[in-house]
Amino acid sequence: MKNRDNRTTTEIDAHMARATSAANSGMTFALDEYCCLICNAYLRKQIFQSDLPVIQDLTKFFMMIANLKNYSKLTEILVNTNNLTKNIKNLHLENDFQQVLSDTKKNQLRSLCNIKPTKDSRLHGDDDFYAKYARDLETNWVRNAQRFSGMKLKKSLNILDIGCGFGFFSHIAEFNGHNVDSIDMPNASPILKEASKLLKIKKHEFTIKKKVPLINLKKKFDVVTAFQIFFNGHCSKELWDVEEWRYFLLDLHDNILNDNGVVHLVFNAEHDNLKPIIIDGEQVFLGKKSVEEFFKPFFVMISGISRLENKMYAVLTKNNIKDACHTNLFKKRSYNIKASVSKYGF
């Protein structure tokens, strides 16, 4: 049979309308839910030729929400059937499609905002700073989903996620078939610790310190990520200069990265007092001009991620780390840092 019956066609149209509206308003969780619903309730039983436009849109939606596992399965069906024009007798999905984050996990993660602060909490007033990650789960999730999709990783890779926090990025990458190890400090905020436990992240407790090698995990990695970096003495007098970054990058080069390894670094623009660092009238996203000058050749623009984050996103390869670390850009310079706020808080 080429065409789906009218009744289920109308039902799918209604779900697709909801999914489209979720996509247009950036409601990632709702989008994943409706896309999986359509696949499990209709395409699991039988796929018809008339389902082509639905499946084509579903692939785009799954890509948007970093559900590349489901994206790949649908794409494979379109390729094997030449866009549903051949081999479609008894065609259906072999397994149920999963959302990247199940509804149960969403609820468990949200309820972490009620954990009482402890001595390890990073306090913001009376509140644990990371309670906002739980209360506004979706905003923090989307940021990591965009980072993952933007990386366009083709095959299953070994990934090391440094300063994993909740573990959203690690979870998304693991869900999509990569092997992910994560690092965070033993005295991380209790909310972060519980979240990474709920997400079953393969986490190693280790505190990164200036000029101390990273924990030896007895394996090498294809990709090292560090998002919204805090381990560099962010917002403190201990903020790393190029010498400390040089040590860290050379350690990654010598001990952590595979031959074709890549490092993705996203610096942190969030300050406890929400004041930007302004030097000579210019906002210095990385906190020190010398550091910004060093990383300048490695900044990238990645489509789909926030404009602000794009100003702080550096990608280095195993090959160029060594070259970069031996240029005189690493000569230490000192700057006078003054913080001020513009009219719009920037």
Ligand SMILES: C[S@@+](CC[C@H](N)C(=O)[O-])C[C@H]1O[C@@H](n2cnc3c(N)ncnc32)[C@H](O)[C@@H]1O
């Ligand atoms: C702002 S959060 C970012 C979390 C996550 N990467 C994200 O983007 O959603 C910073 C993380 O770095 C961790 N961290 C801070 N200092 C660290 C250190 N010296 N060594 C290891 N992890 C550290 C914190 O515990 C926290 O999980």
